[in-house]
Amino acid sequence: MRSGARITTGRPRRLGAAGGPPTGEPPTAVERDVLEQVVHASADGVLAFGPDARVTLWNPMMERLLTVPAADALGRPVVELLPQAAPGEADDAVTVTLAGGRTAVHERTLPRRGRRAPRVLELAYQPLHDAEGRPSGGLAIVRDVTARRSAELARAAAERAADRSHRLQALTAALSEAASVEQVAEVIVYKGMGAIGADAGSLALLRTTADGEQQFEIVRTSGFATEVVSRYRFHPVTPGRPLSDAVTARVPVLLATAAEWTERYADVAFETPYPAFEGFAGLPIVSRGRVLAGVSFSFREAQEFDDSVRTFLATLAEQCAQALERAGLFEAERAARASAEAASRAKGEFLATMSHELRTPLNAIAGYSDLLLMELHGPLTAAQRDDVERLQRGQRQLLALVDDVLTFANRDEDGARVALADVEVAAVLDAAASAAAPRLAAKEIAFERPPADPSLRVRADAARLRQVVHNLLSNAGKFTDAGGRVVLGAEARGDAVAIAVRDTGRGIPAHEHEAIFAPFTQLERGYTRTADGTGLGLAIARELARAMGGDVLVESAPGAGSVFTVVVPRA
The missing domain is CATH 3.30.565.10 (Histidine kinase-like ATPase, C-terminal domain)
Structure with missing residues (x-):
């Protein structure tokens, strides 16, 4: 017999024809040898334990998986050898198995041992029974699922990355259409929360007060109580607070757990609006070397800010900076246009008023010069008539200029009015x-x-x-x-x-x-x-x-x- 591969528990029974139910007869020597060879050559770890929960079978794959020789494993309590997720959890599984309970499958992580990387093991427990059907021990099949679990995690990470990429594209498209700071803030907070899976978010513009102090002005929030938003709508940039530190140092502040909150920001860890959240991400919004705002996202559960998440947050902050800069230019252009239009209207009103006022004396000049040429007050000499005609030409020229000004001043927004x-x-x-x-x-x-x-x-x-x-x-x-x-x-x-x-x-x-x-x-x-x-x-x-x-x-x-x-x- 091969070392560690002999079955020593219970009274094995022969299988019926074509794999039917056990016959109650013990297996022949040939059958027993075949069974032991199968267990010995199995690609999975196989162990058995008796009613006392001590190991009675430990195949070679178990030796490789747990790096424990069969000689050291046989006779030891099984709970001392199998990896445990929590105190007593493996013992509970063994107890249930010994009581003849149903098959149970558990997944355990085997910690790093020397140069050997951590591995994920899948344990399947199966109760064993004697010839009379009474529980006589248990069997455990141990399989190394590290590669499968890594592939699943990689696939899940890829799916999350693809989803974030899709959401980032949608966010970028929405930002390209945002023409005001308020619209940018709405896109960043709402779509940003959805993209990163946050439970709350805010965008606060950085303002300079009349005293030269910097303060935040919150322009958009989601996930916070109304009274909290009102309280913090305007608040100073204060060292020792996460978003303040982010904009001051111009680097993101990422807090994955409540423990990190307590460690780094003990003074504010239990202050509104933070107590209900565990994870936090504070992002400085920087454009052309100038800090424009700070964006924060809060999470009710602990987070893992891995490289992909950090890259996503950095890209989001960059897109936000570009959108805010663009929106600022749009608003400045709109303000300048409004100012120019107001000035143009004022100029037009002035020109129209002055032109109307000028027409009155010009009409008087035209009327009296006509009277002179009609010689109602006496005859004119040739020189006098020439002078009056020159006066009339000057009056008509000036009146034409006034008409030009009136035409220009009386235009509507679509241009001059005509009747075809x-x-x-x-x-x-x-x-x-x-x-x-x-x-x-x-x-x-x-x-x-x-x-x-x-x-x-x-x-x-x-x-x-x-x-x-x-x-x-x-x-x-x-x-x-x-x-x-x-x-x-x-x-x-x-x-x-x-x-x-x-x-x-x-x-x-x-x-x-x-x-x-x-x-x-x-x-x-x-x-x-x-x-x-x-x-x-x-x-x-x-x-x-x-x-x-x-x-x-x-x-x-x-x-x-x-x-x-x-x-x-x-x-």
Whole structure:
């Protein structure tokens, strides 16, 4: 017989035919030898114990699993040899087995022994009975399941990592859509808690008080009582508190158990809001070297902050920092836009008021100059009549400037208001030419207005189109010197009509072609300006043209003059 492999308990019985129930007959020598060979060669550890719970069988695999020779194991109490999870637990299993109880399976961890790593063993107990069916001992099958358990743990860890990765992707996507600090805080707290499995969470912005002290302002929480949130909504950054230490040192503070709480933060371990929690993670939110906030997660159960969890928390903090920085920029942009819009409204209201006030005296000038020309108060000399006509031209020019300001000030948010109708192009050109000709002649600028096709009609606002052409002619006159030439004409271009104003003026550099259409833009600035105006003419011309479905285009170069063309849809 092989050492440690002999069965010595009870009275073995032979199995019936085809593996049936025992016959009550003892096994033959051949059967007994086969049984002992099977036990000896088993890949599992096999041990047996008698009614006194002492080992009676210890196969070679048991020797390898527990590193205890059979000679040392036989006759010893089984509870001294098997690994135990808790005091008395293995003894209970043996007691139940000896009483003839049902088969029990236990899992035990065998601690490290020397260079041998810890192993996980699975123990299956089976009661043994004598020929009369009375309990006569027990059998234990011991299997090394370390590899299986490691694979299960690795699979579970991989599943948790995949789940966290999926949740992190969802969190990142939600953060990319968050446009305010409040929205960022909501995503971080709620989705962060779900991703990490926390029971409570909060995001506290770092603020500087008027006294220069730093304090937290909690902007979002979950899992804490309302009175706790109210109490801690504003609280100072105080050394010796976990989140304060995290933002001060700029490193996470991770507390896995209540014991760590007590060891590191004894003064606050039992202070609200912490008593109900065991695990804690405090994360500093840092962007561009500046601490923006602190995020905390609390857990009702102890945690294992392994490398994968730490990496996840670091990534979460980084995403939060980017989102808060982005939200801050969004809010600053919104505030700046609101301020600019308020300033623009105030400017528009001022311009509208001043323009209305200016029209009153200008209308008076127009009325009295008309009375003078009608000679109701007596005849005028040729020189006097010329002076009054100059006065009228100046009044009309100033009134046109006032109209430009009013047009600009009265725009709504969608641009200028227009009333479209079928408009005869020749009539628009005639009206604009009659108003511009005297001013151009006064500057000794030749003005040409070739006859337009009387059939040309456009879909436009007649008054607005006249204002556009007037502004283009006025602009040409300002920048064309005496002896120059201005030409006003129109032609059909497919489904549109192009009304062009050509001049032989100074010309405009290519890089300024778009800038000249900005409101209040003038290429000449300062006291050396030779052309007057508000800088609104071209801006209003383009805006009105676009409101009518067209545009104003420019072709120009220094010293080569300019061509401004208003293109509007053909009727």
